[in-house]
Amino acid sequence: MWTVVAGGLVLLASSTPATAERTRPQLALSTDVSTVEVLPQPCPRSGFELRFKNAGARAVYADAFVDAPDELRVSREVVTSYLPAGYELKIRVQVTAVVGTAPGEYALALRAGDARLSLPVTVLPAPENPTGNLARFATVVASSEHLPVYPACGATDGDRDSAHWATTTGWNDGTRGLFPDWLQVSFATEETVGRVDLYTLNSTRYPAARYGLRDWDVQVDSGGQWVTVAQVRGNTAGLVSTAFPPVLTKAVRVLALASNEGLTYSRVVELEAYPG
Numbered sequence: 001m002w003t004v005v006a007g008g009l010v011l012l013a014s015s016t017p018a019t020a021e022r023t024r025p026q027l028a029l030s031t032d033v034s035t036v037e038v039l040p041q042p043c044p045r046s047g048f049e050l051r052f053k054n055a056g057a058r059a060v061y062a063d064a065f066v067d068a069p070d071e072l073r074v075s076r077e078v079v080t081s082y083l084p085a086g087y088e089l090k091i092r093v094q095v096t097a098v099v100g101t102a103p104g105e106y107a108l109a110l111r112a113g114d115a116r117l118s119l120p121v122t123v124l125p126a127p128e129n130p131t132g133n134l135a136r137f138a139t140v141v142a143s144s145e146h147l148p149v150y151p152a153c154g155a156t157d158g159d160r161d162s163a164h165w166a167t168t169t170g171w172n173d174g175t176r177g178l179f180p181d182w183l184q185v186s187f188a189t190e191e192t193v194g195r196v197d198l199y200t201l202n203s204t205r206y207p208a209a210r211y212g213l214r215d216w217d218v219q220v221d222s223g224g225q226w227v228t229v230a231q232v233r234g235n236t237a238g239l240v241s242t243a244f245p246p247v248l249t250k251a252v253r254v255l256a257l258a259s260n261e262g263l264t265y266s267r268v269v270e271l272e273a274y275p276g
Helices: none
Strands: 002-006 009-013 027-031 036-038 046-054 060-067 072-074 078-083 088-097 104-112 115-123 139-142 181-200 213-222 225-232 239-259 267-274
Touching: 027 060, 027 104, 027 115, 036 046, 036 088, 046 060, 046 078, 072 104, 078 088, 088 115, 181 213, 225 239, 239 267
Parallel strands: 036 115
Antiparallel strands: 002 009, 027 046, 046 088, 060 078, 060 104, 072 088, 104 115, 139 181, 181 239, 181 267, 213 225, 213 239
């Protein structure tokens, strides 16, 4: 019983305290594998299926988290979903190791509500690079990405075949009609670079003369500043190999200026860098 004074009158009202407790969602976590093996390279090639289940009797909105140590990268750190009672959500999570990570045993920590799960991750020794292509296992980033089909790492995966475009390889920017775009590879330590090979889209279905990259600059990082070391204009070929006086640098990028299709997209199947 409580009183409220309003306009000089005393009003009496009764109230029943809330006694219901908010029930924590009953969540369960599992995976489709017991361990994950990864290589220390930028493009994810390994992963697991995260299974996120509402084991309770009521529908809930819930979060699942994937916590990775500094040496590992995951494609999904948080999964938020509406889960009907008894429903299990299955999400693919890609895992990779930072370039230069020492081989050994690591782990991902999965959590959702009170559920906890540790997933072992084995980092394998870095693969050999017999081609001498410095970009092959370098860190790669881009001005934008047309995800999920055309990530930046699709241009450094070792696949030069334009026939695989839109299925397993290639980078396409995510800003239609806006130029310039850029694709950049960064090295763990300074490397001598004197040649850059660029494979733009060029297949029977998508010939370079119509869909390939037409104009671009090749640039290197010089003390934190981008310096243009070569220019390509009016290209209609699928492969352009650009040589220049070798320079010591920690990063190389292609600054895309125009496509043969006009103001559409920048398309690179593979970007390679060599000492000379």
